[in-house]
Amino acid sequence: MQIIEIVGLALIATVLTLVIKEQKPMFAFLLATFTGMVIFLLLLGNISNIMRVLEGLAQKSGVNMVYLKTILKIIGIAYIAEFGAQIVRDAGQESIASKVELAGKILIMAMALPIITVILETVLKLLPA
Numbered sequence: 716m717q718i719i720e721i722v723g724l725a726l727i728a729t730v731l732t733l734v735i736k737e738q739k740p741m742f743a744f745l746l747a748t749f750t751g752m753v754i755f756l757l758l759l760g761n762i763s764n765i766m767r768v769l770e771g772l773a774q775k776s777g778v779n780m781v782y783l784k785t786i787l788k789i790i791g792i793a794y795i796a797e798f799g800a801q802i803v804r805d806a807g808q809e810s811i812a813s814k815v816e817l818a819g820k821i822l823i824m825a826m827a828l829p830i831i832t833v834i835l836e837t838v839l840k841l842l843p844a
Contacts, residue, residue, distance in 0.1 A: 717761075721754055747805050755798065785826055792822050 728750035736743035766787060773783040796819025803812040 717757065721757060724750060724754065744806055748802050751798065751802060782830060785830060789823050789826050792819055792826065795819070796822075 728746060732743045732747050732750075735746060769783060769787065770780070773780060796815055800812040800815040800819075803815055
C-alpha cells in the first residue's frame with residue numbers, strides 16, 4: 716500500500732529532521748521540504764488517474780470540458796497553495812504563509828468567475844421577467 720510508504724518516509728524524515736535541527740536548522744528545513752516534494756511526486760500517478768476518470772465521466776455526461784478543466788485547475792491551485800503555505804509555515808513564517816493562502820484564494824476566485832457568471836445567467840433565464 717502506498718500510504719505505508721508515505722507514512723514510513725514521513726516518519727524517517729521527521730526523526731532525521733529532529734536530530735539535524737539542533738545542529739543545522741537550515742538542513743532540517745531542506746530535508747522537510749524535500750520530503751514533502753517526494754511525497755507529492757509519489758502521488759502524481761494517483762492524481763493523473765483521478766483526472767483521467769473525471770475527464771471520462773465528463774465526456775460521457777456531456778459536460779463541457781472547459782468547465783471541467785477549470786475546476787481541475789482550481790483544485791490544483793488549492794492544493795499547491797496549501798502545500799506552499801505549509802512549507803512556509805515549517806520555516807516559521809506564518810505571515811508569509813497566510814499571504815500564500817490569500818493569493819491562492821484570489822486566483823481561485825478569478826478562475827471561478829466565468830463559471831459563476833454562467834450559473835447566474837442560467838438562473839436569471841429561468842426566473843420569470
